[in-house]
Amino acid sequence: MxxxxxxxxxxxxxxxxxxxxxxxxxxxxxxxxxxxxxxxxxxxxxxxxxxxxxxxxxxxxxxxxxxxxxxxxxxxxxxxxxxxxxxxxxxxxxxxxxxxxxxxxxxxxxxxxxxxxxxxxxxxxxxxxxxxxxxxxxxxxxxxxxxxxxxxxxxxxxTPVIRLARQALPGVGIQGFEGILNGTSNYVLTRMKDGLSFNDAVAQAQQLGYAEADPTADVEGFDVRLKVVILANELLNARLNVSDVACSGISSISPEDIAQASANDASWKLIGSASREVDGSVRASVEARLLPNSHPLAGISGATNAVSFNTALLGNVTVSGPGAGRxxxxxxxxxxxxxxxxxxxxx
Amino acid sequence: MxxxxxxxxxxxxxxxxxxxxxxxxxxxxxxxxxxxxxxxxxxxxxxxxxxxxxxxxxxxxxxxxxxxxxxxxxxxxxxxxxxxxxxxxxxxxxxxxxxxxxxxxxxxxxxxxxxxxxxxxxxxxxxxxxxxxxxxxxxxxxxxxxxxxxxxxxxxxxTPVIRLARQALPGVGIQGFEGILNGTSNYVLTRMKDGLSFNDAVAQAQQLGYAEADPTADVEGFDVRLKVVILANELLNARLNVSDVACSGISSISPEDIAQASANDASWKLIGSASREVDGSVRASVEARLLPNSHPLAGISGATNAVSFNTALLGNVTVSGPGAGRxxxxxxxxxxxxxxxxxxxxx
Missing domain, CATH: 3.40.50.720 (NAD(P)-binding Rossmann-like Domain)
Structure with missing residues (x-):
């Protein structure tokens, strides 16, 4: 033993x-x-x-x-x-x-x-x-x-994202990924869909212990950016530094943006992503994106995290689960x- | 080499x-x-x-x-x-x-x-x-x-469901699973949500090559039942036979049922599931279930398949991807x- x-x-x-x-x-x-x-x-x-x-x-x-x-x-x-x-x-x-x-x-x-x-x-x-x-x-x-x-x-x-890719997906040809990688910001967007303002949603996330006293790293995408670097280097054999990843957050999204998205059967999500370009380089970003509700990440609500792999042989494979917790x-x-x-x- | x-x-x-x-x-x-x-x-x-x-x-x-x-x-x-x-x-x-x-x-x-x-x-x-x-x-x-x-x-x-459980989730304590394990029936339910009748949705699935000339095995749950036996025996160390799994399908679901579900922010899904009971036995079934739209499987649409593991240490972990294709x-x-x-x- x-x-x-x-x-x-x-x-x-x-x-x-x-x-x-x-x-x-x-x-x-x-x-x-x-x-x-x-x-x-x-x-x-x-x-x-x-x-x-x-x-x-x-x-x-x-x-x-x-x-x-x-x-x-x-x-x-x-x-x-x-x-x-x-x-x-x-x-x-x-x-x-x-x-x-x-x-x-x-x-x-x-x-x-x-x-x-x-x-x-x-x-x-x-x-x-x-x-x-x-x-x-x-x-x-x-x-x-x-x-x-x-x-x-x-x-x-x-939630096994790195081990899933390493052990269950070799040979599949991972060409890129999109992820909801921060529970606080996704919780805020989910609550805004319920009608709250950005500030009220952040306050509620703080009350629930999701958000720090200073929520900047969560809502401006800096936390996600570190995770995008980790995943891009792991899954796409990239050699990205943090400064290679363009980064913006969700603080400029208005209740009107959210309502208009809902009316169009779409949802705003803070997406960390990376993909291999035609020239072999890897391009990565963190930004709020308007996803059609048929997108595999559009239905990921609350503090749940998810990554959708874009693969050559399986198309999209998505894993979702907790993104935090002791x-x-x-x-x-x-x-x-x-x-x-x-x-x-x-x- | x-x-x-x-x-x-x-x-x-x-x-x-x-x-x-x-x-x-x-x-x-x-x-x-x-x-x-x-x-x-x-x-x-x-x-x-x-x-x-x-x-x-x-x-x-x-x-x-x-x-x-x-x-x-x-x-x-x-x-x-x-x-x-x-x-x-x-x-x-x-x-x-x-x-x-x-x-x-x-x-x-x-x-x-x-x-x-x-x-x-x-x-x-x-x-x-x-x-x-x-x-x-x-x-x-x-x-x-x-x-x-x-x-x-x-x-x-x-889509790596068996390998995910075996290689990335040992020690997590899998207590059960729920899955959308048949693309044809899920496609039919998705189209019924768009307003089609059961028969028209089945005909469309047949035109697209999802459904066989005889769609019985898909829509009555028999295909899912085989998969539930495989997953229960694999993930829960069960020793189930096909006859141990109660099985019903989606053919009795009416357009009115679907519409009422949508009005209540819920969706009908054909769910194959198994769970470990308090006495250590494993109970499994295939049946149409009304899921609240916040459920991780409610948003799985079209021919996509998904399994949501219920675990002791991570709560729900869900993997989704193609369920068919050459x-x-x-x-x-x-x-x-x-x-x-x-x-x-x-x-």
Whole structure:
């Protein structure tokens, strides 16, 4: 029986969700997945850090209050985040990197990923920053050190879009994709269709916890742009940077635009897309588009996300599911670990 | 470089489509997939059979007219379908079984699959009959002989529903599924929403080539029932037989029912579904259901198929795409061959 030793880097909602899954399901995974997981280290800039080579009690970790330096209360724990020690020296086989997304330079998450990979430690992450901004470098680093760099959760949380394309669609000829990749903006557009103004819809999204206090990244398309870079580079073998992707959002769409679309059996959607051009280059954008209601993405409502692949042999294939959520995103990390077990696992 | 030797069993639209893909893409596959495919035998009850251990010209095969016994015109060919010879003695590594679906006993396709598997030859098939009626026996036979029995195309043609569940969703806790699994009946319901009567909508589906001269299997749910058995046994580890699945169709739905549904922001759909009950048993059915338009399957229109998985960790995840088509179904066979290459390939 394989037991993976994991270090959790960042202990917000997502890695707390992973710890909860480990607490509840480790015994079942031994039978159903062929492995179990032991948490040997946790580090978080706010909570502190702890290393325990014999393993930490996942249930106890989940129950830790969100208080500055609280890990100092654990035997062997400290209020300081000794990130490098936890990543390099906890004896972990893999780290689950789930710190905040920094859209400017991907730090400090990218450094955390580098530390792990160059130490021969697998990385699973839900963080868009390192993948969108430094994906090629990190994939190459992983390859050179014979370990995995997996990031299913960086797009559409646990809904398997990257793994679907990689494992179920090789040979199909993916020529491009269109996606609804941000739940907040899609929720806002859905509520505007119900008659709300843009500002009222944003306020409601904030009340429901979908939107941040500053909703700019969601409604102006910046969040989607990172995901488009990740998907284009993954699915179309592109080498796009964020600055290659033209980006506009939904804040200029008026209630009148929405009503007129409905009258014409169409819907406004914030679409992140990329396609391979005749000359072989890849063109990508983020923009509000008016879709006929017969389009596979027109009916995706509320906070749901979806990607429609445009393929040579199957035409359009579309996958939809949650695009956010604590447990949903933690499942992405689990699915990355399962993929590592399949390809690198000690049999 | 691996070269797979394949025998095509049945040479209707689907295997002709596979031959076309081989003719057009073999060179590209060497680079992109790591293998190429050589056709070493073909057999078809109407066209005859041929064995050629050095390989047949795929392009020439595709161009053969659909005439009784036409394979006799090929050097070494015969007007008779020597099925067992082609399957067992053509030197094939695998057969692509794409004969007609027999919903009563799965024959002769099931016998063809048995011959191959017990000879240590992989089977890829798009045929619902053997999988729905004898799936457990054939999977066991494949396991005992160390070969693969793959059948992605038996449900939703090449749209990857089985492979999505197997490879991208382990650990997610699939509790059930609902699917629109028959394009003809969904097309009929979509046209009825546009105002056509049931009979006129069926006639239009027949004109477009979606529906058979006898549309019973499509509109009464019998086709969907076979697919529900396949998916329930695959996704929920059920051991259902066709007779375990209650089945009704759409022929009793009136234009008034459709209009009333539209007025209530809902849609009638023919839904094949299965779910795990509290006692661990699996309950499955095929029936017309009134779905609110917010349901992930309500917006699936025309001949498109879709399956929505109900999962413990992600809620609903839905995949939609083509459910029929010559090349689309041939792609399913290719995706099965890719899966065999990944798991059984000579590296």
């Amino acid at each position: 394989t037991e993976y030793k994991i270090a959790l880097v960042g202990f917000g909602g997502v890695n707390r969700g992973l710890a909860q899954l480990i607490a509840e399901r480790n015994a079942e995974w031994k039978a159903s997945l062929g492995f179990s997981i032991k948490i040997v280290g946790v580090t978080d800039l706010f909570l502190g850090s702890i290393v325990a080579k014999d393993g930490l009690d996942a249930k106890q970790l989940v129950a830790m209050p969100v208080e500055k330096g609280v890990f100092a209360q654990l035997p062997g724990g400290t209020a300081e985040a000794f990130n490098e020690t936890v990543i390099r020296h906890s004896g972990a086989d893999m780290i689950a990197e789930a710190t905040f997304t920094n859209p400017v330079d991907g730090e400090p998450a990218t450094t955390f990923c580098r530390w792990a990979l160059e130490s021969g430690i697998h990385v699973v992450t839900t963080n868009k920053g390192p993948v969108a901004l430094h994906g090629a470098e990190l994939k190459d680093l992983a390859r050179r050190h014979g370990v995995a760099f997996e990031y299913e959760g960086s797009v559409m949380s646990g 447990i949903e995103t933690a499942f992405a990390l689990l699915s990355d670990i399962i993929a590592i077990h399949t390809t690198h696992g000690k049999q | 691996t070269e797979y030797k394949i025998a095509l069993v049945g040479f209707g639209g689907v295997n002709r489509g596979l031959a076309q893909l081989i003719a057009e893409r073999n060179a590209e596959w060497k680079a992109s997939l790591g293998f190429s495919i050589k056709i070493v035998g073909v057999t078809d009850l109407f066209l005859g059979s041929i064995v050629a251990k050095d390989g047949l010209d795929a392009k020439q095969l595709v161009a053969m007219p659909v005439e009784k016994g036409v394979f006799a015109q090929l050097p070494g060919g015969t007007a008779e379908a020597f099925n067992e010879t082609v399957i067992r003695h053509s030197g094939a590594d695998m057969i692509a079984e794409a004969t007609f679906t027999n919903p009563v006993d799965g024959e002769p396709a099931t016998t063809f699959c048995r011959w191959a598997l017990e000879s240590g030859i992989h089977v890829v098939t798009t045929n619902k009959g053997p999988v729905a009626l004898h799936g457990a026996e054939l999977k066991d036979l494949a396991r005992r002989h160390g070969v693969a029995f793959e059948y992605e195309g038996s449900v939703m043609s090449g 090349i689309e179904t041939a792609f399913a066979l290719l995706s099965d061959i890719i899966a065999i290459h990944t798991t059984h390939g000579k590296q």
